[in-house]
Amino acid sequence: MTMHDPQRLRRLPGIDRLLAGAADVIARHGRHATADALRAVVDEARTSVLAGGAVPDDTTLLAAAAAYLEARRPPPLRPVINATGVVVHTNLGRAPLALQARAAMVEASGYCDLEFDLPSGQRGSRAARLEPLLCAATGAEAAFAVNNAAAALVLVLATLAHGRDVIVSRGELIEIGGSFRLPDIMAASGARMVEVGTTNRTHGDDYLAGDDAAAILTLHPSNYRIVGFVAQPSVSELAVVAAKRGVPLIYDTGSGLLQPTGGALKGEPAVAQALRDGADLVLCSGDKLLGGPQAGLMFGRRDLIEVCRRHPLARALRLDKLRIAALHATLQLYASDRRDEVPVWRMVTADTRGLLERSQRVVTALRTAGVAGEIIEGAGLPGGGAAPDTALPGPVIQLVVEHAAELVTTLRTAAPPIVVRVADGRVLVDLRTVEPADDEVLSDALAAAIAGDGGH
Numbered sequence: 001m002t003m004h005d006p007q008r009l010r011r012l013p014g015i016d017r018l019l020a021g022a023a024d025v026i027a028r029h030g031r032h033a034t035a036d037a038l039r040a041v042v043d044e045a046r047t048s049v050l051a052g053g054a055v056p057d058d059t060t061l062l063a064a065a066a067a068y069l070e071a072r073r074p075p076p077l078r079p080v081i082n083a084t085g086v087v088v089h090t091n092l093g094r095a096p097l098a099l100q101a102r103a104a105m106v107e108a109s110g111y112c113d114l115e116f117d118l119p120s121g122q123r124g125s126r127a128a129r130l131e132p133l134l135c136a137a138t139g140a141e142a143a144f145a146v147n148n149a150a151a152a153l154v155l156v157l158a159t160l161a162h163g164r165d166v167i168v169s170r171g172e173l174i175e176i177g178g179s180f181r182l183p184d185i186m187a188a189s190g191a192r193m194v195e196v197g198t199t200n201r202t203h204g205d206d207y208l209a210g211d212d213a214a215a216i217l218t219l220h221p222s223n224y225r226i227v228g229f230v231a232q233p234s235v236s237e238l239a240v241v242a243a244k245r246g247v248p249l250i251y252d253t254g255s256g257l258l259q260p261t262g263g264a265l266k267g268e269p270a271v272a273q274a275l276r277d278g279a280d281l282v283l284c285s286g287d288k289l290l291g292g293p294q295a296g297l298m299f300g301r302r303d304l305i306e307v308c309r310r311h312p313l314a315r316a317l318r319l320d321k322l323r324i325a326a327l328h329a330t331l332q333l334y335a336s337d338r339r340d341e342v343p344v345w346r347m348v349t350a351d352t353r354g355l356l357e358r359s360q361r362v363v364t365a366l367r368t369a370g371v372a373g374e375i376i377e378g379a380g381l382p383g384g385g386a387a388p389d390t391a392l393p394g395p396v397i398q399l400v401v402e403h404a405a406e407l408v409t410t411l412r413t414a415a416p417p418i419v420v421r422v423a424d425g426r427v428l429v430d431l432r433t434v435e436p437a438d439d440e441v442l443s444d445a446l447a448a449a450i451a452g453d454g455g456h
């Protein structure tokens with residue numbers, strides 16, 4: 001053991017001397033943070049020297065400070081290859097935007113005519129740019145877009161029902177992710193929630209409860225189903241009750257499906273149909289099945305939309321220029337019958353034959369690299385809390401590996417990161433949610449990761 005020797009401690013450099021040689025670190029992390037990090041590593045070195053360790057040189061201390069800062073620097077958002085088959089994957093950023101929407105965001109990112117009418121030189125309205133497209137897509141009389149669907153609901157309740165009763169079925173007191181719980185949203189908006197019916201059965205007459213009703217609210221149970229002995233009045237039946245009471249019917253459809261659709265999403269409520277069925281206001285998300293940026297969309301009666309638009313909260317919940325640009329471009333695709341250029345739709349409706357061909361190419365490439373994979377019957381999911389009992393059947397690649405958990409971690413930390421699905425210890429790769437242009441990157445990364453894993 002080396003004895004404590006104050007002479008050795010004195011050989012540790014001062015912070016100023018280290019800073020003088022830290023130009024690269026300062027350029028990346030700033031002078032203040034670099035000085036803090038250097039103090040931390042020199043403190044650590046002092047402890048180590050006191051315990052008999054060697055005195056580190058300046059280069060070592062600078063490298064330690066750089067590593068310290070790197071480890072604490074929150075990484076930026078990184079693009080990820082989503083091979084899970086879950087189309088609207090909340091943890092992976094929900095909807096991948098259409099190329100047109102991405103380009104529109106870049107275009108709008110400098111100065112733009114957000115609230116400026118170029119021909120007249122007068123002040124323009126940011127909302128006016130979206131409303132005609134939203135109305136055209138759904139047949140609504142009026143429409144308005146805010147930050148997200150939760151915000152749309154808060155705004156509508158605060159505007160129409162502050163301090164008054166809102167009637168809602170006990171079967172629809174939904175939670176969507178930890179932070180969207182209907183009773184909490186109601187409370188935050190200042191509306192008084194009047195629960196009616198039971199968990200499994202609610203009838204039209206139940207909605208006659210409440211002395212000071214301001215609205216009837218119905219919500220699509222987008223992420224769960226109640227099955228068995230169940231009853232819930234249809235939207236048209238509720239519209240009759242609401243009209244009888246003289247209050248608006250508000251319908252939160254959730255997913256952002258604008259027009260009714262066939263196929264796997266046949267049962268998903270559409271905004272256009274909800275309006276035809278008599279809902280006075282229909283709310284939905286802009287980034288689930290609509291496939292646009294995060295947004296909350298409100299459609300329906302002009303008088304109701306107008307009071308919501310004028311509420312002070314509308315200003316707090318408004319969209320910025322980037323999302324207006326992306327939403328505009330996405331809606332433009334719907335308006336020109338080019339829904340298939342919205343990635344969410346391309347993925348939800350991807351045909352089996354195309355998926356099979358792509359999967360076969362990937363499996364062949366893997367085999368060439370000495371990796372075994374087979375194609376099985378699998379299923380993707382719409383995701384994002386839309387249609388929880390709806391599978392999107394299609395071919396899926398199953399990888400034959402010994403250490404599934406290790407492989408999944410390796411793939412997640414690859415460049416670019418790849419997220420796959422694991423089921424019963426099997427690793428599943430679903431090309432439904434992969435851009436075809438990424439297939440080759442994906443198969444190369446899979447081959448490298450599995451070879452590195454020593455699996456096969």
Ligand SMILES: *Cc1c(COP(=O)(O)O)cnc(C)c1O
Pocket residue numbers: 148149150151176180219220221222223252253254255284285286295296384385
């Ligand atoms: C997803 C969802 C919401 C919340 O949407 P956000 O845009 O995430 O706020 C609200 N209501 C229903 C029925 C939903 O499915």
